[in-house]
Amino acid sequence: MYLHRHYYTLFHCAAECSIILKNHIITDIYSQEKNTLIIQFEYHGTIQALEFSMNSGNSCMYLKGNSHKAKNNAVSMFPELIGMQFIDCTIHPFDRIIRISLTGASIVAMFYGGASNAIYSVSKDDMILSTFKKTTLTHGDSFIPETMPPKSFTSFPPDTLIVDALSSCSLLLGPIYAMEVLSRFFEKKGKRFTDTLSIFDVHSNEIDELLLYGLQIRDLALISKEFYLYRNAEHQSIISCIELEQYTELVWKGESISEAIRRAKGLEIKSNSFLKSKENIEKKISQSIEKIQKSLSQITDQSKSAERITKAILYGNLLLEQTYKSHIIVTDTLQCVDHEGQFISVPVIKNKSCIENAEIYFEKARKNKIKEKINQQKYPQLLQTLENLLILKKEISTCNTSKQIESLDSKYSSIVLGVQKTQTQHDSPYRVFELSDDFIVYLGKNAENNDQLTKQFAKPNDIWLHARGVSGSHAIIKGKGIPPKHIIEKAAAIAAYYSQSRNASYTPVSYTFKKYIRKKKGSHPGAVMMEREEVIMVKPYNPNN
Numbered sequence: 001m002y003l004h005r006h007y008y009t010l011f012h013c014a015a016e017c018s019i020i021l022k023n024h025i026i027t028d029i030y031s032q033e034k035n036t037l038i039i040q041f042e043y044h045g046t047i048q049a050l051e052f053s054m055n056s057g058n059s060c061m062y063l064k065g066n067s068h069k070a071k072n073n074a075v076s077m078f079p080e081l082i083g084m085q086f087i088d089c090t091i092h093p094f095d096r097i098i099r100i101s102l103t104g105a106s107i108v109a110m111f112y113g114g115a116s117n118a119i120y121s122v123s124k125d126d127m128i129l130s131t132f133k134k135t136t137l138t139h140g141d142s143f144i145p146e147t148m149p150p151k152s153f154t155s156f157p158p159d160t161l162i163v164d165a166l167s168s169c170s171l172l173l174g175p176i177y178a179m180e181v182l183s184r185f186f187e188k189k190g191k192r193f194t195d196t197l198s199i200f201d202v203h204s205n206e207i208d209e210l211l212l213y214g215l216q217i218r219d220l221a222l223i224s225k226e227f228y229l230y231r232n233a234e235h236q237s238i239i240s241c242i243e244l245e246q247y248t249e250l251v252w253k254g255e256s257i258s259e260a261i262r263r264a265k266g267l268e269i270k271s272n273s274f275l276k277s278k279e280n281i282e283k284k285i286s287q288s289i290e291k292i293q294k295s296l297s298q299i300t301d302q303s304k305s306a307e308r309i310t311k312a313i314l315y316g317n318l319l320l321e322q323t324y325k326s327h328i329i330v331t332d333t334l335q336c337v338d339h340e341g342q343f344i345s346v347p348v349i350k351n352k353s354c355i356e357n358a359e360i361y362f363e364k365a366r367k368n369k370i371k372e373k374i375n376q377q378k379y380p381q382l383l384q385t386l387e388n389l390l391i392l393k394k395e396i397s398t399c400n401t402s403k404q405i406e407s408l409d410s411k412y413s414s415i416v417l418g419v420q421k422t423q424t425q426h427d428s429p430y431r432v433f434e435l436s437d438d439f440i441v442y443l444g445k446n447a448e449n450n451d452q453l454t455k456q457f458a459k460p461n462d463i464w465l466h467a468r469g470v471s472g473s474h475a476i477i478k479g480k481g482i483p484p485k486h487i488i489e490k491a492a493a494i495a496a497y498y499s500q501s502r503n504a505s506y507t508p509v510s511y512t513f514k515k516y517i518r519k520k521k522g523s524h525p526g527a528v529m530m531e532r533e534e535v536i537m538v539k540p541y542n543p544n545n
Contacts (some may be wrong), residue, residue, distance in 0.1 A: 004261060005111040007172045008221040009239055010091055012257040013061050014098055016172060017089035020063060024086045026102070031488060032074040037119055037132050038067050039100075039107070047171040052109055053142060054117040058268070061098065062261035078121045078130050081105060094172065095147045100324035105129065108143065121530040123288040153211055158186060158200040162210075165199055171214045176238065177221065178214075183246050185213045201469045211470060216243065227260040228253045235271045235400075251410060260477045270402070275538055277405045285393050292386045299375040299382075313339070315346045316361035325354035363544065370434050388415050430457070431473070433494055433543040439479030441491040443498050447526035450474040451519070460515035468508040468535060472499025476514065476524070477504060502540045509536050 024041035031037050037052040049067030052328035053060050074119050084102040091098055096111040108120045108258045119132035126143045127337075137143065150172065156165040166178035173181065189206075202210065221241040230238040230247040238247060239260045252263050318336040319325065329352060348357045392411060399405050431443040431452055442457065444450035450473065456477045458464060463483055465475040475495040477483050483491070492509035501507040516531040 002232075002236060003174070004098060004178060004239055004264060005096060006177075006220075006239075006453050007094075007096055008093070008098055008177075008241045009257060009261075010061070010098060010111060011222065012224070012227070012241060013088040013261075014091045015477075016257055017086075017100070018061065021050070021086040021089070024048060026081050026086070028069070028076075029078045029081060030069060030074045030076050031132070032070045033476075035117070035133065038069075040067060040069075043202075051121065052119055052132075053265075054109075054119065055113075056117065058265075059111050059117050060261055060265075061111075062258040062260060064258070077132055079109070080129050081107065081121055085520050092145075092147065094149055095145070095172070097145055097147070108145075110145065128260055153214075156199060159198050160193070161190050162197050162199050162202060163195050166210075166214060169214075171211075171218050173214060173217065175219055176240075176244070177242075180242070180244055180246055181210070181213045181217050184217075185210050187424055191530050194512050209443075226253055226255060227257050228261050229263055230269075231267070231280055237267045239264050265431070272514075274405065277402065277409075278399060279409060281405060281409050281412060282393070282396050285389055285396070288412075288416060289386065289393065291390050292382050292389070296379070296382055299379050304322065305368060305372045305375075309365050309372070312361045312365035312368065314344075316358040316365065318346055318360070319346060319348070319354040319358035322354045328353055329357065359544075366434070370440065373437075373440065374436065385415055393501065431498065435477070435479075435483075435487050435490050438481075439477055439491075440486050441475055441477050441494055443473040443475045443495065444526075445473070447524070449527040454514065454517060455519065458514040460513065462514045463491070464514040464517050464530075465492055465509055465511040467496050467499030468510045469501040470507075472496075472501070474528075489536060489538055492536050492543070493538040494543050496538050496540040497542050502542075504540065507538050509538055510534070511536065 003109055017194075021041050021292040024043040026039060027042045027047075027129045028214065029037070030042040037054065039050045039052075041048045041050065042397045046475065047066045049064050051062060062161055068536050072541070081102060081104075084104050087101040087103065098111070101109040105124060106124050110116065110118050110120075117133060118135045118137075120128050120135075120137070120143060121130040122143045123129055126348045128137050128143050130139065131137065145420060150170045153169040153171070156169070163175065163178050163182060166181060167173055167175045182193050191544045193339045199207075228240045228243060228250060229252040231249045231251050232238060232247060232430050233322075237251070238244070241524045242381055243255075251267065252260065254260065318338065319334070322334070322336065325472075329348050329350060332347065334345050334348050334352060334354070337529075338344055346357075348361065354476075356442075360367050389412075392408065392415070396409060399408060429445065429446060429449065433441050433443075435441055442453060444453045453476060454474050456465065459478075461482070462476040465477070465488075466472060473495060475498075476490055477487065488511060492511065496502065496504075496507035496509050499507065510530060512530055512533045516533075518529045518531070519527070520529060
């Protein structure tokens with residue numbers, strides 16, 4: 001928010017208060033937000049609240065009509081002023097100091113910015129009664145503001161940037177009005193203005209003419225009856241007492257400077273919310289991109305995966321070749337000899353036999369093989385997701401409204417949901433066994449898990465299996481197309497093992513497409529109804545051996 005505490009903005013705020021608050025009585029003074037003071041005036045039942053925002057970056061004052069005082073967190077201030085009548089409101093001749101004169105005292109607000117912002121309750125003989133915000137002055141001190149009259153334009157050194165001199169000189173223009181003066185002046189002259197021009201760069205004959213433009217802008221700002229609210233390219237609000245030719249997006253114009261400030265504060269809140277949302281979505285997308293790039297890097301590094309699998313199989317075979325492979329091992333490592341006669345130190349688990357340790361290594365190899373296969377299946381989808389997220393990241397710079405950010409966030413959620421769904425499928429809590437290079441079987445671990453596998457994980461054309469007539473794991477075959485008969489038999493044998501018939505010589509296993517599986521409403525977990533079933537007789541098979 002710009003020009004909210006500019007001298008001419010405060011000038012018109014003081015003038016507006018003098019008109020609207022005439023004869024009003026102070027009925028309450030309180031603070032319910034940090035660095036914000038509200039003075040409540042009343043006259044014949046009509047309430048007007050004057051708000052002072054003394055934050056370092058956006059200090060301002062404005063009339064806000066009625067004010068709703070919070071029940072719990074409001075703190076009363078300046079009790080000595082309650083009941084005093086408003087006389088007038090004035091501004092210092094050349095500084096941003098507002099004085100509200102009352103029948104028994106005054107309120108002085110200093111809009112210097114930073115820590116210098118302060119409000120004082122001052123007696124008739126200019127002794128400080130109370131302060132709002134921490135200041136060097138306290139109760140009983142004499143209030144004499146230190147002010148320095150601004151320099152004239154001609155007193156600045158020739159190498160001073162002309163925009164700086166015009167901003168800081170006695171015209172009290174500030175940077176935005178100074179730029180307006182220079183823009184109008186150089187446009188009239190048909191010359192190109194840059195903000196790097198110094199006083200020396202402007203011909204001496206043109207200085208007086210330039211200052212006339214400055215005087216015109218000053219006078220227009222002082223006598224203005226209309227006020228304007230603009231928005232710049234960075235979505236920042238600019239309050240002005242004159243029409244500004246340098247900004248094209250006029251948001252509002254009207255006859256109340258307080259209304260302009262109120263609207264600017266509202267836009268500032270929206271803008272801050274928009275920028276925060278934009279920053280959040282950008283952060284989320286960047287984090288997802290980084291995570292996927294890391295996953296892709298790990299998948300593409302196949303040498304490490306192959307090395308782990310090869311080493312696990314080698315260690316397992318070496319352990320099975322030991323003479324006393326059934327004996328319990330009492331050390332952390334075992335010295336083995338490979339086929340080339342090289343000694344290899346194999347890490348082992350103490351108090352287990354060579355056979356048991358070999359089984360652990362073979363299980364590691366099996367799991368790494370499955371993980372590698374799953375990663376290869378995930379790779380194209382992750383690559384596509386990365387491309388979608390990179391496109392989405394580029395779109396952030398084109399977003400100018402909250403609706404566009406919401407739309408972008410929705411797209412992001414859809415993309416991430418797709419990744420999470422794939423990860424849920426692959427990194428699932430189910431038992432997972434490789435049937436061939438093209439097919440994997442997934443089995444539930446309990447009744448609730450079976451429901452999750454059947455209802456959420458399985459696709460309509462996946463083959464669904466279950467040991468017939470007994471309790472056991474639901475099983476799903478996933479892979480490339482419809483699995484051949486020998487793959488179904490292998491999956492059925494595993495499903496039979498993970499059922500109550502695991503010790504039977506042969507077990508009937510039912511199977512069909514998942515789309516023919518129904519679950520009756522209110523049925524127990526894991527209970528389903530099957531249509532178009534086929535039955536196959538298999539010998540239960542433990543895939544861990």
